[in-house]
Amino acid sequence: MKHNSYKILGATLMASALMLSACSTDDSGGSATGSNSKEGGENPAFQEEHKGGTLNLAAANGFVGGLDPQINYADDGWQVFQFLYDGLMKLGQTSGDKSTTPTPDLAEEIPEPEDDGKRYTFKIRDGITYSDGHELAPEDVKASFERVFRISGPTSSSWFGVIKGADKCIDDPKTCDLSEGIDVDDDARTVTFHLTEADPDFLYKLGTPHASILPADSPQKDVGSDPLPTTGPYYIESYNAKTKMIAKRNPHFKEWNHLAQPQGYADEIVYNFGVDGQNATTKVKNGDIDWMFDPVPTDRLGEVSAGPTASQFHTNEQLAMEYITMNVNEKPFDSLEARQAVNYALDRSAMAKVYGGEAVATPTCGILPPGFMGHREDCIYTTDPGGEWNGPDMEKAKQLVEESGTKGEEVTIYVPNVPVRAEIGKYVQSVLNDLGYKASLKKLAGSIHFNYIQNTENHVQMAYTEWYADYPSPSAFDQVLLSCASFHPGSDSSVNIAGFCDEDIDKMMEKASKAQITDEDKADELWAEADRALMEKSPLAPVFTPKRVDFVSERVGNYHYTHMYNALLSQFWVQ
Template sequence: MILPAETPATDAGVNPIPGTGPYYFESYNPNESLVMVRNPHFKEWSQDAQPDGYVDRIEYGFGLTDEAQVTAVQNGQADWMFDQPPADRLNEIGTQYAEQVHVNPLTAFWYAPMNVNMAPFDDVRVRQALNYAVDRNALVQVFGGPVLAQPVCQILPPGFPGHEDSCVYTQNPGTAWTAPDMDKARALVEESGTAGQDVTVVVEDTTVSRGVGTYLQSVLTDLGYNASVNAISSNIQFTYIQNTNNNVQISVSQWYQDYPAASNFLNVLLSCASFHPGSDASVNISGYCNEELDARMQAAMELAVTDPEAANAEWAKIDQAFMEEAPVVPLFTPKSIDFLSTRVGNYMFSNQYKWVMSEAWVQ
C-alpha cells in the first residue's frame, strides 16, 4: 500500500488514511458485506511491488458461522472463508476436499496476555507458574492437531527475524518445549500465596478461543485458583481486552505479523508507548512497562538500520529478557488454512499478506 507523504507516523485510530491500489472500497456495511471493485484509475507501475489484479470484484460477506462458511465453500456458494475451519470439519476437508486446501506456516502466535497491574498476575511468580503449567501440546489439539500448530514459548515466532529457539518454561529447559512442569508451577503459586483468588479468562466466542479458555481455566483450577471463563463476541473482544476499564485479568488473543521485523512483535506488543490506560486501542494488553527493556528495544531498532544481523541477535536477547518477566503466556504458532472453492486458481501465499487475493482468478 502506498500512502501520501504527509501521513503522520502515529496511530490513526479509526480515521481512514487515503491510499492507492488495484481496488477501491465500493461499499461497507458491517452487518452485511464489504465490496471492493477494480480501480479504473490504477496503472500498474511495477509488477513486483504492486501488481494489478485479475478479478474485477471482490465481495466479503459477513454473518455466517464458521460451520456455515465451510459448507458454503463446499457448495461453491463462496470462494474462500476468512475464519479458520472449525475443528470438527478439519478432517473432512483434509480428506474429501484436500485439493482445495492450502496449509501454510504463519508468522504469528496465540498467546494469553496477563494483566500485570491486577492480582494475581501482578506477581511475577504467578505469571511464571502459569507458563510452567500450560501444556502446549494440549492446546495444539484444541487448534486442530500437530499439522496445524506448534507449541511456542517465546514471543517471536519461529523463522522470524530475531527468533532464536529457547524455552525456559518446560520440564527440561533448553531450546524447545517438551512438557509442562506442574511441580514447579505449584511451588511458585504457593510462594506467591495467591491460591484461591478469583480469575476470569476472557475469550472470544469462537470454538478455538473458547476451547483455549476452557483449558486455561482447567489449568488455573489445578493450580488452586477459582477460575471461570467469559466468552465475548469476537466483534468486540479484541478492543474489550485492551481497555483497562474492563479489568481483564487474563485473556486469549493472537498476533500476526504486520511487517517482517522483530519490533512488530516486541516493540508493538510490549513497549510502554503501546500502553494507553482507559483506551480501546492499547495493544500492550498486559500493561507491562519496563523502561530498561524499552531502551534496549530503541537501541536495537536504531542498530537494525545499519547492522540487521547484530540487531536480530540483540532482539533474541530482548525476547528472552521479556520471557523472564513473563508478561504473557505464549501458547502456539498456528498454520493458516485456506479453503478455496474449486473455481479459484493461481493460489499465492505471502507471509505478509497470506492469500494474495488479487492474484487469484476464477473460472
C-alpha cells in the same frame, strides 16, 4: 493491530478433521499444503497462457471497513487492496520470506536513509497511470499523506506522526499541511520525507494500505463504499456490501516490478457476499466458487482436507500470537514466580487442540512469530528448555507457586464469549485450580473484550486474547505489547495489558530498534536477547501461532500465500 475478521468457528475438532494430507505440489508454481508442509516457492514471472477468465470469491459479509484504503483496518480489505492500490514501498507479493521484506513499488528503488535515519528521498517511477486515465504525479504522494490526517485515518498519528509538521496535523486535521516534512520536486520526480526522529519501521509502514498513494484531488473524507481510482492491475467497477464486488482489469496497468505489483491473471474478479461458510465450502468443492474468505466449518475440515480435495486445501502460519496476559500490578501476578508458574503449567499442545489442532495452530512459548527478526526456538518454560516447546512442567510450576506464597488466592480469567475461546478459558481455569488457586471464568462479548481488558480500572488479573501484526517488525510485538510507553493506566487503549514496564528491557528494545537502520544482523541478535529477557519476566504466556486455512476450487492454480496479506488472489489461475 488490524481487525482480524477471519475467525476459527466452533469449540473442538474431531480427530478426523485433523488428518491432513501430505504436501502435494502441482505444476502451477504454488502448492497445496498440509499442516506440516511448506508453502510454494516464489511467484513466477507472468505466464500469458494463463491469462483470462473470471475468478469467483465468496464471503459471509462485505468488507468490515469499506473501500477507503487509508481507513479500512481489517484483513479482508487489506487482502483485496493488494491488487488495487500501491504505495512507495510494498511487501513482496509472493510466497516465502520475501513477503515480509519491503520492496520498491511506486518508488524506483529503496533509498538509503540520510541524516541518521531522519531523511528519505524517493524517486517516483515514470509512466504509472491511474485506472481513470490520468498519470500519477509526485505531488500525489504529499497530498495522500495529508489526506491520511485530514480524514483522521486510524494510524495517522501512531505511524506517521514522526513526519515533520505532523503534530500540527494531529491538532487540526482538516487543515493539514505537511510542507515542512515532505518536499516534492516535480522536475526530478523526487519526494523527500523529513522525520523528527529515526523510525526503523518507516519503510514497513510505507508498504501498508494506509500509505496508499491516491490522486491529489481525492475526496477529503472516508469514501465508504465509493471506489477510488487505482494504480494496480484491477479497479472496482461496482461494490455493494450486501451482494458483491466486481473488479475489472485496469486497462492502463503495465507491470513495473513483479515482486511489488504483479500483473493479474483473471480478467474479472467477482467477490460474492452473503455466502456463509457451509454454503461456500460446498460451492468451492463443486467448483461454483474458487475461494472462500471465511473459515471452513469445523465439521467439514476432515471432508475437504483429505481425499479428492486434499490438493485444494492449504494451511499457512500467520504473523500472529494467541496468548494469556497476566497483570503484573494485580495479585497474584505481581509475583514473578506466580507468572512463571503459569508459563510452565500450560499445556500448549492441549490448547492448540481445543482451538482446532495443529492443522490451525502451532504451539509456541516465544513472543516473536516465526519468520520475524529476533525469533528463536528457545523455549524457557517446558520440560526440556532451550529449543521448541515440548511439554508442560507441572512439578516445576507447583514449586514456583509455593515459593511465591500466592497459593489459594482468587483469580478471574477474562475471555471473549466465543465458543472456542471460552473452551480455552475453561482449560486455563482448570490449570490454575490444579496449581492451588481459586479460579473463575468471566466471558465478555467479543465486541468489548479487548478494550475492557486493557483498562486498569477493571482490575483484570488474567485474560486470553490475540495479537496480529500490522507489519513484520519485532517492534510490532515486543515494543507495542510490553514497553513502558504502551502502558496507559485508566485507558481502553493500553495494549500493554500486563501493565509491564522494565526500563532496562526498554533500553534493550530501543538499541535493537536503532540497529535495524544500519545493521540487520546485529538487530536480529539484539531483538532475540530482548525477547528472551521479556519472557524471563513472564508478563504473558504465548500459547500458539494461529494458521490460516484456504480452500480453493479444483481449477485454481498458482496458489501463493503472503505472510502479511494472506492468499494472493490476483495470482490465481482459473484457466
